[in-house]
Amino acid sequence: MGLKIAYSKGVVEAGCDEAGRGCLAGPVVAAAVILDKNFTHPYLNDSKKMTDKQRETLFPIIKEKAIAWGVGIVDHLEIDKINILNASFEAMHRAIAQLQVLPEFLLIDGNRFNPYPGIEHACIIKGDGKYRSIAAASVIAKVTRDHLMKEAAENFPHYDWKNNKGYPTVKHRAAIEEFGPSPIHRMSFKLLADEQLKLDF
Numbered sequence: 001m002g003l004k005i006a007y008s009k010g011v012v013e014a015g016c017d018e019a020g021r022g023c024l025a026g027p028v029v030a031a032a033v034i035l036d037k038n039f040t041h042p043y044l045n046d047s048k049k050m051t052d053k054q055r056e057t058l059f060p061i062i063k064e065k066a067i068a069w070g071v072g073i074v075d076h077l078e079i080d081k082i083n084i085l086n087a088s089f090e091a092m093h094r095a096i097a098q099l100q101v102l103p104e105f106l107l108i109d110g111n112r113f114n115p116y117p118g119i120e121h122a123c124i125i126k127g128d129g130k131y132r133s134i135a136a137a138s139v140i141a142k143v144t145r146d147h148l149m150k151e152a153a154e155n156f157p158h159y160d161w162k163n164n165k166g167y168p169t170v171k172h173r174a175a176i177e178e179f180g181p182s183p184i185h186r187m188s189f190k191l192l193a194d195e196q197l198k199l200d201f
Contacts, residue, residue: 032098
């Protein structure tokens with residue numbers, strides 16, 4: 001039942017995942033992680049199934065114990081220019097480019113990916129719950145993005161980002177309706193639910 005160590009034997013694999021794709025504000029953040037085959041931790045899982053405390057505990061452990069790790073960030077302005085799907089792929093490419101060890105194979109969480117030059121890949125649906133390296137990448141991406149949104153919350157406290165991290169909660173959308181969008185909202189996204197839309201918005 002546990003997470004699989006590798007997709008292919010004898011190959012240097014990097015797991016890749018992103019965080020923040022469904023958010024209304026802030027960047028999309030991706031991570032790429034190459035784990036030692038012996039790395040294990042009782043907390044390691046799909047980051048969405050972990051508590052904040054578990055993720056924060058595991059975050060520095062993964063960075064210390066990983067053979068290599070990288071983070072890629074695409075901000076709200078670029079998301080609006082190239083769309084969120086392409087921004088997610090671009091963030092993963094940037095994360096892979098940060099790796100100090102070149103992987104021979106990429107494990108991508110999800111069902112689509114723009115191939116990274118010179119490295120083969122496999123797309124794994126719900127891969128963050130299946131492979132250790134993708135799970136580790138999901139933790140790095142999620143915690144990195146959460147930290148960025150907590151910092152942004154200090155400048156824009158109305159939107160409750162300390163709690164919702166930019167996801168479209170009722171409280172977040174109510175704040176957008178009352179105060180308007182912040183400078184880091186994704187203007188290409190539907191910021192308000194249909195019944196909240198105003199003709200003069």
